[in-house]
Amino acid sequence: MKRQSRIAAEIAWSAGGVSTIRKARAARTAAYVLLIAGAGIYLLPLLWMFTTSLKSSQGVLSFPPEFIPSTFHWENYPDGWKALPFTRFTINTVLVTGLSVIGTLISCILPAYAFARLKTRGRGAIFAITLATMMIPAEVLLVPQFIMFSKAGMVNTLWPLILPAWFGNAFYIFLLRQFFLTIPQELDDAARIDGASDWRILWSIILPLSKPPLVAVTVFSFVANWNNVIGPIIYLRSLDKYTLAVGLKLFQGQHVTDYNHMMAVSLITIAPIVVVFLLVQRAFIQGATLTGMGGR
Amino acid sequence: MSARAAKKVKRNSPLAKAESRRFYLFLTPWIVGLVVFSGGPVLATFGLSLTDWSLLTTPHWIGLGNYQRMFSDEVLLKAIWNTLYFGGGATLASVSSTFLIAILLNQKVRGIGIFRAIFYLPAIVAGVGTALLWTNILHPDFGLLNFVLGKIGIQGPGWLTAPSWAIPALIIMSVWGAGNTIVIYLAGLQGVSVTLYEAATIDGAGWWGRFWHVTVPMMSPVIFFNMITGFIGSLQAYTLVLIMTDGGPSNSTLLYGLYIYRQAFQYFDMGYASALAVGLFGIIMLITAVQFLFARRWVHYESK
Amino acid sequence: MSHEFGTPASSGRSGSGTSRRNFLKYSSIAGLAGAGLFTTAACGTAQQQQTGAGPSTTAPSAPSGLYNAEDAKAMLAKLEWPTTAIPEPTEPVTITIASTWPASLLERQGQFDEFFMSRHPNIKIVTEVTPFADYLQKYLTQMAGGSAPDIMVVTYGWVQQFLRAGWFLPLDDYIAKQTDFDIDDFTKPALTFYQNDGKLYSIPYDCGPLMLFYNKEIFAKGGVPAPTADWTLDDLKAAGLKLTSGSGRDKIFGLNGVPYPDGFFSANYLAPFGGRYLNDDETSCLLGEQAAIDAAKWWMDPFLNNGMMPTDADSKALGADAFTLGRAAMAIQGTWAASGLIEQAEFDWAIAPYPKGPKRHTTAAAGSGYSITKQCQNPDAAWIYLNEYLSSAGQQFMWASTGLGSPSRASAWDAYLTSEYAPEGAKFALDALTSYATTEGVNFAPATPKVDATSRPIWDEVLGGNKSVEDACNEIVQKLTPILAQNRS
Incomplete structure (x- = not known):
């Protein structure tokens, strides 16, 4: 049934001619621009956690704050994991x-x-x-x-x-x-x-x-x-x-928080959630129906 | 036969009785949960609100003393105001903005799954990481937010350090973390029929017309759901302020939930905390009831 | 209400019916995910039962090699341990200990516990560790549910609530039997917080005074000579004003932290000028007295007029205080801050004596300890543990040699001062403990958390420039009077 209505929609669109197609393309571009801009803001925590996880204990609180550490401390990952x-x-x-x-x-x-x-x-x-x-x-x-x-x-x-x-x-x-x-x-x-x-x-x-x-x-x-x-x-x-x-x-003590190890282990532990989310989000397949933009 | 009598007959018919049996059969796990995991503790809370329990000593009955105390508690008044401000602001801001985000995330473009995951990330990254990240973003001198505002010629406020900007800052944070609301909208959008859009397009509606006359009314039950649960959630919120501001400055971020936490686990006054919890329950009930009252005007159920 | 919730029942979106049928063809993702999880879960159950069957592991298992195991063994073997005056348990017993150690110290704790158990084969030690921030909520709930650990860590700020509610055992009888306990070894202020009606309920493990920490680099750059033992608070203020510079991103504060009416307000800020925050038994507020108001004004003046200190909120805003970040020339803080600075500060710093005031030379001291709970089934075994853990040898091993500092026993200080972790000027802290450090005016009566939460927002108004120091002081007196009445017992 849905397939039929889709076909109907496609016919309606093609009947609209070139201008509709051009409009759809413009809309798709607009959607991408918005998505990428938004993603920039929403990715901040992950990026920040990632760069923090690569800093030395002292670098975590360097001042003025530096976003990208000068040396990458990859050992924070195994060290953090082994700490507990x-x-x-x-x-x-x-x-x-x-x-x-x-x-x-x-x-x-x-x-x-x-x-x-x-x-x-x-x-x-x-x-x-x-x-x-x-x-x-x-x-x-x-x-x-x-x-x-x-x-x-x-x-x-x-x-x-x-x-x-x-x-x-x-x-x-x-x-x-x-x-x-x-x-x-x-x-x-x-x-x-x-x-x-x-x-x-x-x-x-x-x-x-x-x-x-x-x-x-x-x-x-x-x-x-x-x-x-x-x-x-x-x-x-x-x-x-x-x-x-x-x-x-437990990386957070009474007086000191061990941020770099905490962030390293945090990133490891949220990975499974992201994977589960990516797997199940495919159920949202309707797409493209709301504003009529996007590909078919 | 009067309508009432007819109803009565219907209720007592074997068919109706069977349906009732099935209803309770399906509900069994929840009724057990309701009684054991909610009912008992809720009754206990009501009971404890009538005592002076300190968690460490035996409780003594003090009647309505804790409730009387609530009426002369200036700090509570401040907490109620903050909570309504935050709850109202956070709910309205996130219910509206995540709706637009969800529509964007419902487009059929390549890599949309990745984008959905990205927008859901803040809901996953909980706790201390978020708190530290936001204290950095909101810092008056080094924060990203004021840096961006500065670029467009606006002198940014002190955010968490300024009493009048602390709640707006918390509202911004809660919008950013409202990934669950996005997912609920996405789920709802799957149920909006393509045929309606087609019909609207054929009738000459543009994207705005389709949005306003198809999407919004079709989604109104879901918007309503997010409003109800959003209010319930944000009126109880306290964990983030506990880590980030501890209620300050000048009690400007002292939320009701934080005040309950303080009374219970910092002041060791579980009796008063229980009474406060009952009070918050009453406030949330009231707000929910008002929302249901207004819902008739704008929530659209198609085949009614 | 039920009616409203019921309304949609009669409805159903007719339009969506056809497209919905489409879903039938998609495989049940949720179902699949569920099945996958169930398999994992089944394995997990087996494993859980396995661990559940035997007694749970002793101390927390060893994390990364922060403290070398061989060195630790050698040190433990070399130290002089106290005798055991209390009879050893004849049957195997288990002692649970509630602590708040961060991950980094658990390893050290495990090394000590292993050593202890090898000396006392009938006593098994199980450490429960809780993040510091959640400790009170956890154990208040546990105790409300009637279950407490055998031994728990306590801090000066709330220990009185527990001991006045009768949750802890008095330790005086054990101390009397333990002739080599040497209670005079504890630094002068260490024992104050844990007493009630003449009995002692906890043995402290640390006790540290508030000292003047300073950033040597900022001092050198500003051409200001480093603080000395002769410094007065006027010298502190003059140096602070001189070293305050810049604005916005380049701001350097002369001193970290505005004084707040809290537990240290009296001893460090008011008493040097002859003022006082609360009276001795913490039943009335003395902030309305002229000496106190004048002292508060003296401190707030360089904040309000010269921007010499960041606000509390300001200094929290980057995840660490301004001093740790290198944005402040000086800080008045407890010696417990030293271990964090060693780990995180990127500059040279040192500790100086707390400066003298015009009326008195005084600084606050505070600390933490361990108590035995009344539910403990084997208090004798618990005492045997505490006696060794908090002995001079135990403190040297746990706190002195690891750089956590401020051991409560004077005899353990030497191990700290000679350790690789002791900061420059650490010995001034010991000097303070034996002379001018005090618990006088340090608030620890039961109403303390409420007192702090009440006066803090009023003081915020002073910081915001909305209230004068004098008005705020008077308002605090008025608001605290009914609250302080709770401390009368």
Whole structure:
């Protein structure tokens, strides 16, 4: 169906003649200019982290600040990595992030479907409560939550960082529900007449049509878990249980921060996030539809 | 039969009952989560707000004492004002500017994936790195921002060192870090039908017409979602100010969340911190409710 | 509200239906990613169980070779260790220690712990390390949840909150039994912060005075002779004014840091002129007295009129203070700043005695220590550890020979002064500790964090030029009066 409409669009465009094509080209150039200019600003942190990671301890605070160090200290990378058991931290982080992302997807898709598709008394109230949970400042909830996990004997294990992800998250449920709602009800009705169960409708109709929001939830929960600092700091006690984010923070002392090693290890640890992002962002394929510019 | 009676019958029909069962089945993990991971701690927070708990001693019941204290707390008043200023500014600025960025990132041009990753980077690079980077960018004498402003003949302010510019500086930072909002917009843009643009083009709409009459109304539910969650998030924000300004200068960046943190973990006054948290919850509820009230005027649901 | 949230339920964008079907043909990326992660996760679980089965590793595993292991062993073997007056545990016990060491010092800690465990086979030491910035939040939460480590590091600014809440064990009985403990070895100001009702609750590991740090290069370039032991605060001000130069990018400040009403305000800024910030038991604010106001004016004048000091916000703005960056000729700061300067400063610097005031010669001293928590199951074993860790030998190994400086025991100072890390003039710090350094006027009562947070924004107004020093002083008195009442116990 989409292919047909695309062809229709192409016909419409070619009918517009040379001027439309020229316009499209100009628009594409404009888009590139804007993208590159914006990318310059948005790349700053990475560039800055990179140059900092190559400086000597003294060069980090040289004055006036120099952007490119005079000598490149590549050894900051292996030195930084060896300063703490970062390989161990990586294993822990992958474990926490992997299990949390899977848990988040499962535990948020199901309630989002229920809120979007199944009608019952009390649905509105439960949904309102769901949203309300986002509005309570997490910093005070931390203490009662800690006491709970402490009573369950889970302090200094990775469980307090993984388990909650398997029982839903209001933000992701809200997000998915909003997108599920935009999928026409007629599609499920047709399937239901053919005898499809909820599971079948969810699996074969809703989820395939919800690739973009699922990607968003995957990316968000991946980044949130990968970078989570306060959770691991509160719940974990021994070094062999720590995650990357905590390890990075240990470069920061009471009086001195070891910036060059911290940035070197930071860059290593954000690489997987960038790779995951590049892989999943391809789900945003519609493109070119908004202003009519861009290639086809 | 009255409509009400008909509804009643419908509710009690076996079909409706089955649907209700399925609803609760699908909701089970979340209801468990709601009760265990949110409900319990939330109730505990309400309870603790009625005590003088210091985290280190046994709590004593003091009734509404903490709430009374909130009404005479001048610092809290300042924090509320800062928070509304920051929350409103950051949400409106990022919801609007990331919308334009998302449209740009939705173009079908070569290497767009790389550009998307670049624009998402600030959301990944969290914590100390960001704080130090921005203190450098915003430095009155050496910062990049004032350097650029100087080139176009504007004498830049002291940003984080000037009470009246500190919140605008934080707003700029939060726009820059709003990668998640961009991703949500991108997800939403995938659902805007090509046929609508085609129809608009055939009707003679230019790019502005297509943007204003197709993109904006079709995206209004997503814009609305970002507004709601943006406000909720920015009204609770505190980690960045904790690292960067610690509330100063002159309490100009003392955000509500930071004030709660201070009370709990610097002043050891968990009872008052809990009451403050309940207060913030109330403020966010109120703002969210107002947004829903106004939503009817501009949020567009197509087949209604 | 539920109704509003429910509105879109009845809707569905009819237009998007057809194009959406398109998504069916794309493989489930999320699903694939999930599967990949699950495989990794499964391996991780196995590994986790493996480590979980045995007792967790002893000290943090050895990082990069900052401190040579062989040298460390040789040094540990050579040092004279105290006797153990308390009976050794007969069964194996584990002692957990909460610290805030940065990555660079963990290696040294591991070397000490290994040595200790070889001497005391029944005591197993497990170090918990937390980033300094998150330490309080972590352990307040842990203690609220009823679990505390056996031993924890404490700093002077908040230790009183914990010990008054009864979380720490008094150590006097152990000290009495440990005849070679030699409590007089601790420098004069070191023990003050950890006492309550005549009992001692922590053993300090460091105690350092505020000293005058100076940038030798800026002094040489400005043709100003280096500070001497005879310097008065007037000399400091004159040199500071002379060395203040330039503007914007080229600005050099005479002195780093504007004085703020904080823990050191009395001893270093007001007392030399006969003024005082808070009274002895920190229950009332004395900033309204004329001597205090005059002293504050004396200090703020070169800031307001001559730009001699950067504001606090200014000096934070490049990730380090102006002195560390080489933008300030002098700095008044604790000796604990020395290790950072050794690592990061790109210029020659030295430490000078803190100058005398017209009324008194005084400087503040502050420090950190270790306490045993009331939950400790084996306080005897914990004491055996603290006794060795904070003995003269322990301090020489941990803090003196590594350049962290300011050991709390006078006998450990020699190892610092002769180490390769001791900065020029380090011995003046020891002189200060044995004579004019004081804890008098250093705030550490429970309300301290709130007191600081209350007066700081008012002082910011003075810095911004919106309030006179006198008005600010009076406003601080008025705002602090109800808060200081909390210190009456």
